[in-house]
Amino acid sequence: MIRTAILGASGYVGGELLRLLSTHPVLRPVRLFGDSKAGQNVAAVHPHVAPAYREVRVERFEPAALDGIDLVFAALPHGESQKIAAAILDRGIKLVDLGADFRLSDPAQYARWYGEEHQAPALLGRFVTGIPELHREAIRSAQAVAAAGCYPTAAILACKPLVEAGLVDPANLIVDAASGVSGAGRALREGTSFNTVAGSFAAYGLLDHRHTAEMEQALGPRVLFTPHLAPMARGILATCYGAATRPMQADEPLRALRSAYAAEPFVHVIADPPATKWVAGSNTAQVTARFDERTGRVLAVSAIDNLVKGAAGQMIQCANLMLDLEETAGLSVCGVYP
Amino acid sequence: MIRTAILGASGYVGGELLRLLSTHPVLRPVRLFGDSKAGQNVAAVHPHVAPAYREVRVERFEPAALDGIDLVFAALPHGESQKIAAAILDRGIKLVDLGADFRLSDPAQYARWYGEEHQAPALLGRFVTGIPELHREAIRSAQAVAAAGCYPTAAILACKPLVEAGLVDPANLIVDAASGVSGAGRALREGTSFNTVAGSFAAYGLLDHRHTAEMEQALGPRVLFTPHLAPMARGILATCYGAATRPMQADEPLRALRSAYAAEPFVHVIADPPATKWVAGSNTAQVTARFDERTGRVLAVSAIDNLVKGAAGQMIQCANLMLDLEETAGLSVCGVYP
Amino acid sequence: MIRTAILGASGYVGGELLRLLSTHPVLRPVRLFGDSKAGQNVAAVHPHVAPAYREVRVERFEPAALDGIDLVFAALPHGESQKIAAAILDRGIKLVDLGADFRLSDPAQYARWYGEEHQAPALLGRFVTGIPELHREAIRSAQAVAAAGCYPTAAILACKPLVEAGLVDPANLIVDAASGVSGAGRALREGTSFNTVAGSFAAYGLLDHRHTAEMEQALGPRVLFTPHLAPMARGILATCYGAATRPMQADEPLRALRSAYAAEPFVHVIADPPATKWVAGSNTAQVTARFDERTGRVLAVSAIDNLVKGAAGQMIQCANLMLDLEETAGLSVCGVYP
Amino acid sequence: MIRTAILGASGYVGGELLRLLSTHPVLRPVRLFGDSKAGQNVAAVHPHVAPAYREVRVERFEPAALDGIDLVFAALPHGESQKIAAAILDRGIKLVDLGADFRLSDPAQYARWYGEEHQAPALLGRFVTGIPELHREAIRSAQAVAAAGCYPTAAILACKPLVEAGLVDPANLIVDAASGVSGAGRALREGTSFNTVAGSFAAYGLLDHRHTAEMEQALGPRVLFTPHLAPMARGILATCYGAATRPMQADEPLRALRSAYAAEPFVHVIADPPATKWVAGSNTAQVTARFDERTGRVLAVSAIDNLVKGAAGQMIQCANLMLDLEETAGLSVCGVYP
Incomplete structure (x- = not known):
């Protein structure tokens, strides 16, 4: 013991x-x-x-x-x-x-x-x-x-292998993420009361959320992070937009994730985007990514349970x-x- | 009658x-x-x-x-x-x-x-x-x-005045939006069953959602649109990212929205981001926008009831x-x- | 005006x-x-x-x-x-x-x-x-x-015509009801925070809830009332159990409700039990009732929006x-x- | 293995x-x-x-x-x-x-x-x-x-020790219970779609639900069972009403539960009523009971996770x-x- x-x-x-x-x-x-x-x-x-x-x-x-x-x-x-x-x-x-x-x-x-x-x-x-x-x-x-912490973990697990593989410009990332309400802690606030949140979805902390700093430390010099509050108790979904450094095959970002996490017990790489409830109560991150030829962007998505x-x-x-x-x-x- | x-x-x-x-x-x-x-x-x-x-x-x-x-x-x-x-x-x-x-x-x-x-x-x-x-x-x-339609209305109301005022590059927009489940219609599908959706948040239609076309027709030649399904019956929140065409004051995008919608009965411009439940059951769009000097982007957010x-x-x-x-x-x- | x-x-x-x-x-x-x-x-x-x-x-x-x-x-x-x-x-x-x-x-x-x-x-x-x-x-x-008020209105609309028609013993009623969270008011409490309520259902106020008094004043000398908190913002469903005063046809309670409310603009009598969302935002009560030959009881159910x-x-x-x-x-x- | x-x-x-x-x-x-x-x-x-x-x-x-x-x-x-x-x-x-x-x-x-x-x-x-x-x-x-099965387990765990201790008349029980939507299984139905259930509470299966038979086999000859659908994926709360066989102290039913379950690893007896989320994902039943001198009834409440x-x-x-x-x-x- x-x-x-x-x-x-x-x-x-x-x-x-x-x-x-x-x-x-x-x-x-x-x-x-x-x-x-x-x-x-x-x-x-x-x-x-x-x-x-x-x-x-x-x-x-x-x-x-x-x-x-x-x-x-x-x-x-x-x-x-x-x-x-x-x-x-x-x-x-x-x-x-x-x-x-x-x-x-x-x-x-x-x-x-x-x-x-x-x-x-x-x-x-x-x-x-x-x-x-x-x-x-x-x-x-x-x-x-x-x-x-919750938002940085979700964003970093999705993006870090893409930055390290040189697929994504680290100076120009957007992290658009939604969190369950437990992420706000247990203190009582009108913003986390059931009546405020149930059936509602909202952005908050526009442009200046503190977790931006932790993402930039891990990923690169310029991250624009927009958190949202979703009507659920647990879970974070991070939808991340990077500028591709070059043209590539649509699945090249996915292969970079698979390669980086092949031996990881708690990161599960999949081809289609995950839902937060798939990981509720577990220590797993489910992640995916793909390249968009039309706009030259790489899209990466991760789901974790913010409390686990x-x-x-x-x-x-x-x-x-x-x-x-x-x-x-x-x-x-x-x-x-x- | x-x-x-x-x-x-x-x-x-x-x-x-x-x-x-x-x-x-x-x-x-x-x-x-x-x-x-x-x-x-x-x-x-x-x-x-x-x-x-x-x-x-x-x-x-x-x-x-x-x-x-x-x-x-x-x-x-x-x-x-x-x-x-x-x-x-x-x-x-x-x-x-x-x-x-x-x-x-x-x-x-x-x-x-x-x-x-x-x-x-x-x-x-x-x-x-x-x-x-x-x-x-x-x-x-x-x-x-x-x-x-629902997603285009949300995105267009938030972005159109910013494009028209020349504040945002119309060739490089990202629309990251979350919808309530009624947006998927009444046909039965596992993806819209209560057990699938409740307490969960997910992205779908990555890179190729059809409503992209309608946004591009109204806003400009290049929109990257990512829809999400939120665990609520009604509501759309669109969080839109544009590249600013030039440095500007933080509230210049907000002033452009106020000017465009001053006489509109159903568009309510506010300084802080709205929540979808504020407009549930109503015909109102609540919208906001601001400029981010740090990243050179304009962020615009709108909330509507997708069914109204x-x-x-x-x-x-x-x-x-x-x-x-x-x-x-x-x-x-x-x-x-x- | x-x-x-x-x-x-x-x-x-x-x-x-x-x-x-x-x-x-x-x-x-x-x-x-x-x-x-x-x-x-x-x-x-x-x-x-x-x-x-x-x-x-x-x-x-x-x-x-x-x-x-x-x-x-x-x-x-x-x-x-x-x-x-x-x-x-x-x-x-x-x-x-x-x-x-x-x-x-x-x-x-x-x-x-x-x-x-x-x-x-x-x-x-x-x-x-x-x-x-x-x-x-x-x-x-x-x-x-x-x-x-909310609980008494739901219970009284369901039961009063049955008591008045002599179908139900007024000295022996059970009202088992579930309310949305807005019924608890806007003051902040842990019991009404999103994290406490979402995905959860609970009874409270066992045996001594105050609204019992108002139900007894309207319906009869002995009401056992058990309120529950349901994970929804609005709505009350009251499921009411009465001892039948005599054998009757299964639909005799329903006919008593139809007769009592035939001219009412805001009470809608139906054969099958209602759901609270059918009346959300409206001033309507949807009610039903039936007799159970097997147990000698009359069951009445009503749905209202507690805030309307x-x-x-x-x-x-x-x-x-x-x-x-x-x-x-x-x-x-x-x-x-x- | x-x-x-x-x-x-x-x-x-x-x-x-x-x-x-x-x-x-x-x-x-x-x-x-x-x-x-x-x-x-x-x-x-x-x-x-x-x-x-x-x-x-x-x-x-x-x-x-x-x-x-x-x-x-x-x-x-x-x-x-x-x-x-x-x-x-x-x-x-x-x-x-x-x-x-x-x-x-x-x-x-x-x-x-x-x-x-x-x-x-x-x-x-x-x-x-x-x-x-x-x-x-x-x-x-x-x-x-x-x-x-789910409803019978919830009802039987709450009531059986009270019947066995002779505190409650087995010929006259009411079980009023609410279940999460997973109890209805995975087959697609309009009644279990997110849009139908979210923010709504309803009774169903009035008077003739099949699980009545299993409750009567375990508890006594006459059970009136009313199931409800609550807007949550998991959990059952059973609120049970029995006619007391004699006057007793208010906590006598609680003591009967404590005595019956003292050595049980998965039944947790408490003085105040439980919430279903307390047992979500676990194999625990949380149960309580008390006597109501005013109406001569015993009230027992149990919470389980219907899927566990x-x-x-x-x-x-x-x-x-x-x-x-x-x-x-x-x-x-x-x-x-x-």
């Missing part, structure tokens, strides 16, 4: 970590920290995992409570893990952080997109980007991993690597459908 | 015409044609309008049944109205056709995108495009109008013009929300 | 009143009161009605602002209209109140079910119950009407009667479907 | 069996039979499990294909497994059947509710009812199990028992939420 703690245990990602860890062969969530629900039983906070964690309580975080913990999963609002990462790492504990705090290697980019100075720039160099398909070996030997491959599942996949476990332990490749 | 007939009365657009006409001051749907449900009572075909049309029956179409009809609304699968338009027009009856048959002025374009020869090319010149905001005067004096402004409402708006009635008769500007 | 004011204009019922009044021939909402959004433009509070009310603002309520108002629509949390009803009525203004404050004729019942003493028991006698199908003549001559027939539409129907207007003015009988 | 075959592999239950078996430690689905999709790859039929079964094909069934199979999961329309059960059992293969064919021990009841003579009445005695909580020991030693505890999960739980495996193997107790 490997002892883990969850920071942000009362949010949706916290709940999803609890669900996935309930069938993990080795990892056990032995401490749950969540300030807003501290003192409450898991059953009150996450009734869907109550049968597996009947008597467990959420606690207020304090560093001393980490004694004996092997690995921390942090799923906190941005700005929070900066404050406590040193305390975790200095104890020799491994850390998988889902927040934006340690994703951008350049603290100036953090300041620009998040509107505040980074509080722990000295730690940035200790974090590895938590996309196993791109950084597997670095993750294996890392003490600290910054998981990429875009959050808790990716975190566990990273933890499995960091702890030298089977990479797929505790993670399903099959979606919950319909 | 003006006597109208509906061709395709048993489909969703037929039902929506019946709903809207139930409060129209003058237009009455006195004959309902729908071959697959011929002989059935409206209450069996459209239970939502049963209280207004208790004893009315759907009939099998025959031209002689048009005697005494002033105007025909046709909402048929493409290919069907080509066969009967002459019979309607030769009787001196006005026609508002929602199908694709008479939208493209060039029959070669029809053949290319719809995969079959046009059967009545001689009639193409008699049809006016049914977007009142662009063709009001021509519609007033027309005997035959080809309504633009994108279908039945637009048809009635055209009919009102053709019949010299109040343009807004029978049409609401307010959405049914939440 | 008749001048009306809306109290509680920023809630969902307020928004629905604005939508319906936008096509009403005579009633105009000239003052909008809503404390939490006072000072905001209607476009910011209700973007779906913005095209009809571009420049109108929500104000903080004060009685002096009622000068010149002919009729007040009040859609306030329970307890609120008790405080201000006298000020309205003393000015000679008509009042249609949707809150629970004046629904129960016995103030002891109010205290029992709402957990607080009634603050204006002397006014109770001045209010008429606002179900036009049951109290039409009293409403016509009333200054003050207490609209019945269960709230704003019923209020306007009452106002039309009180003001001697056409009863159906501004109200549609057709649902927005699909 | 234990070799299993799936009959009805192309339906929703077939897909759910594939999902659950993809993480089962021992059971492998080595043959997939599904006549309508015979010859197709699993990826085409069930894209959500494609990553786990890339090359597997669906075949047309023939008994010879069962050679080497240890256990058959049958998820066929009623009437079908009657035809082939003998061929399976005579080969000494174990069978878990989800259809209705072998649920009713009295063939006359089958004829009455299903409208056709039973074709294999001699086999009825060889089937054990597949509700492990009630029939665990019999299942362990059975060659053939008839899984109870009501179908594929229950089948695997039974198979685990029949094969002397860990009863919980391959099954999760945690729901996929939100």
Whole structure:
């Protein structure tokens, strides 16, 4: 048994970590920290995992409570893990952080997109980007991993092989993506109430959404990213438009994806575009791409579950690597459908 | 009272015409044609309008049944109205056709995108495009109008003023749009079953969707159009990306929309992006646009109800013009929300 | 033009009143009161009605602002209209109140079910119950009407004719009903967030829901009412179980409903059970009933839109009667479907 | 490894069996039979499990294909497994059947509710009812199990301990239940299209739904069952009304449930009513009950996932028992939420 703690245990990602860890062969969530629900039983906070964690309580975080913990999963609002990462790492504990705090290697980019100075720039160099398909070996030997988050994971998995293969101009990408409502977190807002969202589809964060920075760091210098809110709880579909660098066969982008992901357990390359529900509850990304001779563009589409491959599942996949476990332990490749 | 007939009365657009006409001051749907449900009572075909049309029956179409009809609304699968338009027009009856048959002025374009020869090319010149905001005067004096349909209406209303104002390069447009499921019509398909769609979001028709042709006819020579299916019954959101022709102020595209639509009863220009549910059940389009200095692009977003402004409402708006009635008769500007 | 004011204009019922009044021939909402959004433009509070009310603002309520108002629509949390009803009525203004404050004729019942003493028991006698199908003549001559609300309207319309015809024992009714989420109002709660509700169905308020009192007042001494929350924004379906008083033909309850509602513009009696979406956006109730020989029970089912027939539409129907207007003015009988 | 075959592999239950078996430690689905999709790859039929079964094909069934199979999961329309059960059992293969064919021990009841003579009445005695909580020991030693199906499982788990404890009169039960749309199967019907169901709630099968028979067999001589269709893909909530046999404390029914299910891995007894999404994707039933002194009734509520505890999960739980495996193997107790 490997002892883990969850920071942000009362949010949706916290709940999803609890669900996935309930069938993990080795990892056990032995401490749950969540300030807003501290003192409450898991059953009150996450009734869907109550049968597996009947008597467990959420606690207020304090560093001393980490004694004996092997690995921390942090799923906190941005700005929070900066404050406590040193305390975790200095104890020799491994850390998988889902927040934006340690994703951008350049603290100036953090300041620009998040509107505040980074509080722990000295730690940035200790974090590895938590996309196993791109950084597997670095993750294996890392003490600290910054998981990429939902929108960036969806966009990067679809586009990165196309950029690397030289098929797409990295200076001119458009990522048009739709997310389920859980991507907005559990805090109450009118914009995520059922009455606002049900039967409705909308764009938001026009031109200046923060995840643009993370996409540009991974893909190239110029990404235009438009997120949308879709009336579903889970899932992200990213539809990505690149300018082709040259004429090519219609299926050349698809072949580049197949080649890049041939050995990946959690990326499934297909010829036709996926639906988000095909991957719901699973750690799988389903991706496709093709070249459009008429307009000279490459179109790539990916589907992930934002709470699994875009959050808790990716975190566990990273933890499995960091702890030298089977990479797929505790993670399903099959979606919950319909 | 003006006597109208509906061709395709048993489909969703037929039902929506019946709903809207139930409060129209003058237009009455006195004959309902729908071959697959011929002989059935409206209450069996459209239970939502049963209280207004208790004893009315759907009939099998025959031209002689048009005697005494002033105007025909046709909402048929493409290919069907080509066969009967002459019979309607030769009787001196006005026609508002929602199908694709008479939208493209060039029959070669029809053949290319719809995969079959046009059967009545001689009639193409008699049809006016049914977007009142662009063709009001021509519609007033027309005997035959080809309504633009849902995706083209959404895209054209968002982009046309930007192209006309010279802000956007018409040779390089991307229209990324999401539609509710009613846009796929009432025929049964696995792709539109509840279990397939609920909680899911997907792209379809990659690179070759037919409505591309209609957008290119209205907007410019090169449109890349990607439709998506969203888990909602109604609504279209079109997110449109254009290459700016020059640097401009961030709100210059918005001002162009405001200027173009200042006097329009059914286009509402706003600074922030709309949600589709704001216009559900109404004939309103809510639109916005802005310039992105970082990437040199103009982003425009529109929301319509595909069954109203994108279908039945637009048809009635055209009919009102053709019949010299109040343009807004029978049409609401307010959405049914939440 | 008749001048009306809306109290509680920023809630969902307020928004629905604005939508319906936008096509009403005579009633105009000239003052909008809503404390939490006072000072905001209607476009910011209700973007779906913005095209009809571009420049109108929500104000903080004060009685002096009622000068010149002919009729007040009040859609306030329970307890609120008790405080201000006298000020309205003393000015000679008509009042249609949707809150629970004046629904129960016995103030002891109010205290029992709402957990607080009634603050204006002397006014109770001045209010008429606002179900036009049951109290039409009293409403016509009333200054003050207490609209019945959503669940009671659905249950009472289904059951009352069966009780009155002596087919069902009034001392032993079960009302099992499901409501859309808008019935819970616009205040933010985890229980009405999209993520909680989407794809989920749940019972709540077991055994002690307040609307039980209003059903018992109308139907009989003993009603067991179980409300459920369904993943939809609008609509109530009430499935009602009564003990038959005697054996009867299977369709005798249906005939009792047909007889009771033969002349009603907004009650549509059908042989098979309705779906809530058939009445969405309309003021129609669709109802059915039948006798079960096997168990000796009568089953009655009704569908309404909780925001229209269960709230704003019923209020306007009452106002039309009180003001001697056409009863159906501004109200549609057709649902927005699909 | 234990070799299993799936009959009805192309339906929703077939897909759910594939999902659950993809993480089962021992059971492998080595043959997939599904006549309508015979010859197709699993990826085409069930894209959500494609990553786990890339090359597997669906075949047309023939008994010879069962050679080497240890256990058959049958998820066929009623009437079908009657035809082939003998061929399976005579080969000494174990069978878990989800259809209705072998649920009713009295063939006359089958004829009455299903409208056709039973074709294999001699086999009825060889089937054990597949509700492990009630029939665990019999299942362990059975060659053939008839899984109870979705609505009966939900109702029986909620009510059986109350009947057995003598708290509720078995001659007078009402089961009012709502199901997600997957309960209607994968065949295309207008009643299960997205446009029909989304945003709508309806009752169906009034008074004569077939599952009444199975509830009466388990619970008592007189059950009135009303199913409803809720706008969600998965889940059943059963709200059950019983006449109390005597006055009791409000929590006496809850204590009876707790006592009955204290050792059950897949039944979670709670004080407040559950939501269906709490159990989505899991094999858990969440149940509650209470006594209502005011009306003398006992109210019991249960939530299950119709495709898991009501179908594929229950089948695997039974198979685990029949094969002397860990009863919980391959099954999760945690729901996929939100």
